[in-house]
Amino acid sequence: MASARDTTIEQVSDDRCTGCAGCYNACPQDAISMALSPEGFYRPLIDQDRCNQCGVCVAKCPVLSWQVEANTTPPDVYAAWSTDDEVRKASSSGGVFSELARTTIAKGGVVVGCAWGDGWVPEHAIVASWEDVVRLRGSKYIPSRIGGVLRDVVATAQSGREVLFCGTPCQVAAMALALPDEARDSVILVDLICNSVPSLRAFEQYRLALFGDDLDSYSFRDQTLGWTRFGVRATTRTGESYTIQFGQDSFGKGFLAALFLMTSCYDCQFQGGPRAGDITLGDFWGVPAQWSDERGVSVILANTAAGRQRVAELVESGGIEVQRSDFSVAARGNRRLISGQKPKPALRAVFMRKLAQGVPFDRLARRYYPMLRLSLALRLLLSQGGRRTLGAKLSQEMRAVLSKLRPRGRPR
Numbered sequence: 001m002a003s004a005r006d007t008t009i010e011q012v013s014d015d016r017c018t019g020c021a022g023c024y025n026a027c028p029q030d031a032i033s034m035a036l037s038p039e040g041f042y043r044p045l046i047d048q049d050r051c052n053q054c055g056v057c058v059a060k061c062p063v064l065s066w067q068v069e070a071n072t073t074p075p076d077v078y079a080a081w082s083t084d085d086e087v088r089k090a091s092s093s094g095g096v097f098s099e100l101a102r103t104t105i106a107k108g109g110v111v112v113g114c115a116w117g118d119g120w121v122p123e124h125a126i127v128a129s130w131e132d133v134v135r136l137r138g139s140k141y142i143p144s145r146i147g148g149v150l151r152d153v154v155a156t157a158q159s160g161r162e163v164l165f166c167g168t169p170c171q172v173a174a175m176a177l178a179l180p181d182e183a184r185d186s187v188i189l190v191d192l193i194c195n196s197v198p199s200l201r202a203f204e205q206y207r208l209a210l211f212g213d214d215l216d217s218y219s220f221r222d223q224t225l226g227w228t229r230f231g232v233r234a235t236t237r238t239g240e241s242y243t244i245q246f247g248q249d250s251f252g253k254g255f256l257a258a259l260f261l262m263t264s265c266y267d268c269q270f271q272g273g274p275r276a277g278d279i280t281l282g283d284f285w286g287v288p289a290q291w292s293d294e295r296g297v298s299v300i301l302a303n304t305a306a307g308r309q310r311v312a313e314l315v316e317s318g319g320i321e322v323q324r325s326d327f328s329v330a331a332r333g334n335r336r337l338i339s340g341q342k343p344k345p346a347l348r349a350v351f352m353r354k355l356a357q358g359v360p361f362d363r364l365a366r367r368y369y370p371m372l373r374l375s376l377a378l379r380l381l382l383s384q385g386g387r388r389t390l391g392a393k394l395s396q397e398m399r400a401v402l403s404k405l406r407p408r409g410r411p412r
Contacts, residue, residue: 007053009044012063015263017043018270019197021146022174026060034145038356040201041262042143062173063264068274075275075301076308077330078322079284079291092139092221092230093283094298099319100164100190100279100310101133109162111136112153114144120207120215121200124149124167126156136166139221141195141255142203143262146171150178157183166190168197169270172277188310191275193282193299193334196265196342198255199352205361206251211236220246226294227283250365257372259345260352268340278307284325286333291323299330301337347372 009023009032019042024032031050037043044057059065082088082095091098101111110128113136117123123145127133144167153163153175165175165187172191179187207215214236222233222243232249234242246252254260270276280301287297300322302308314320331337347368354364 007055007058008046008051009057009061010046011058012061014043016063017041018063018168018170018174018262018264019043019143019146020062020170020174022060022062022150022177023057025146025148025150025174025178026056028054028056032057034147036200038201039352040143040199040204040260040355041197042145060174060177062170062177062270062276066173066177066270066276068173068176068276074327075273075280075303076311077325077327078300078302078311079287079325080298080300080320080322081293081296083318083321085295088295089223090134091137091296092223093227093281094296094320096281096298096300096314096320097166097190098133098137099314100188101127101136102130102319103310103314103317104162104164104188105130105133107162109164110156111164111166112149113166114140116140116218117145120204120218121145123147124171126152138219141198141220142200143197144168144171146174150175153187154178154180154183157186160186163187164190166192166281168192168194169268169276170264173270176276185306188279188306189277190279190281191270191277193280193336194265194268194271195336196255196258196261196268198251199260199262199355201355202254202260202361203251205355209360209362210234210242214238214240220252223294223296227296228294250362250369253369254365254372257345258342259348259368259372260355261348263344265340266342266344268336271336271340272338275301275303278302278304279310280337282334284330284333286329288325288329299325299334301327301330345372 021034023044024034029050029052031047033045034042035045080094080096082099087098088095104111110126111133112124112126114122115125115135122140122142153165157163163186169191172189176189216235216237218234220232221230223230231243231245232252247256280303282299284297284299291297300311302311315322351364351368
């Protein structure tokens with residue numbers, strides 16, 4: 001006889017769960033809720049009194065059940081950008097998502113993507129007007145609360161209305177599993193080249209330490225200095241502003257160093273290929289020089305017939321300009337197109353444990369970032385070889401670490 005753990009989502013361990021809410025949206029008994037874990041990621045909770053072990057949650061969990069047939073045709077790869085310069089400059093990369101949204105709304109459809117919600121908590125939202133697409137524009141480098149959006153998309157698609165759904169690869173895989181066959185043709189799935197998902201709790205503590213409850217606007221990807229030199233830009237209700245290069249910002253540093261990512265992101269099964277979406281979008285990092293532009297350049301992978309058709313429609317309408325490229329060129333600057341694996345810092349365990357215990361983010365950053373810097377430098381130098389260079393660099397990094405730690409005493 002199968003145990004409850006074998007027939008429910010409980011068999012997915014915390015280090016494999018992506019927080020996609022596929023199980024929550026699928027449960028016919030409303031026995032599953034989504035809650036924020038101590039580390040700051042969404043996780044399912046099962047009400048055992050309601051659960052009848054039907055197994056629907058297992059069937060709709062992308063970690064357990066997502067399979068995609070390998071495309072016999074490689075994806076069409078393009079460098080692309082919106083021909084609307086205002087849209088392009090207001091977007092994280094080249095503005096292609098906004099142009100996809102524009103055509104969907106023009107057909108009477110709806111667009112689903114990540115928007116800022118109450119309390120600066122991202123959430124997936126459904127919009128039906130071009131004026132509201134701005135809410136979905138721009139990167140949000142923290143978990144998005146899916147809520148019941150997957151159910152809403154299914155109902156909308158079954159009514160015959162077109163839907164454009166955009167999310168991380170695991171969210172798109174969950175959306176694909178949720179769709180019955182008769183509704184699939186009404187939905188265009190767009191997955192993002194996701195660098196990984198950092199902790200919402202880390203962001204919340206970082207935000208409160210810098211701005212308190214006074215934050216009025218926030219962008220992870222301000223392009224005032226250009227697409228490749230993006231930075232964080234925030235303003236408060238009292239008129240104060242905060243602008244800094246992303247790699248110098250305390251949250252940005254930890255994100256780029258992979259210090260407080262969701263555990264499943266270190267070995268993501270939804271990266272590489274085949275992709276979950278009809279279309280894959282991202283920044284075209286390493287774009288050939290002849291197409292490089294500080295206003296932003298997107299990379300498009302048209303993975304399916306539906307995706308290729310939608311891209312062709314956009315080009316024909318004049319909404320985007322494209323340049324045909326090659327997968328190997330796109331993957332050079334986007335390694336997540338090849339593999340979902342990335343090294344997990346040894347310091348992650350202690351950092352996240354203390355974060356979950358309520359130690360303030362800024363205190364953790366001051367204590368552990370210097371050690372992280374040393375660890376990363378050591379790993380890089382060991383990979384490059386050279387004892388003399390290693391010794392000199394190690395001494396330099398050690399002096400930098402000690403100089404930062406000495407004024408605050410010995411770390412505990």
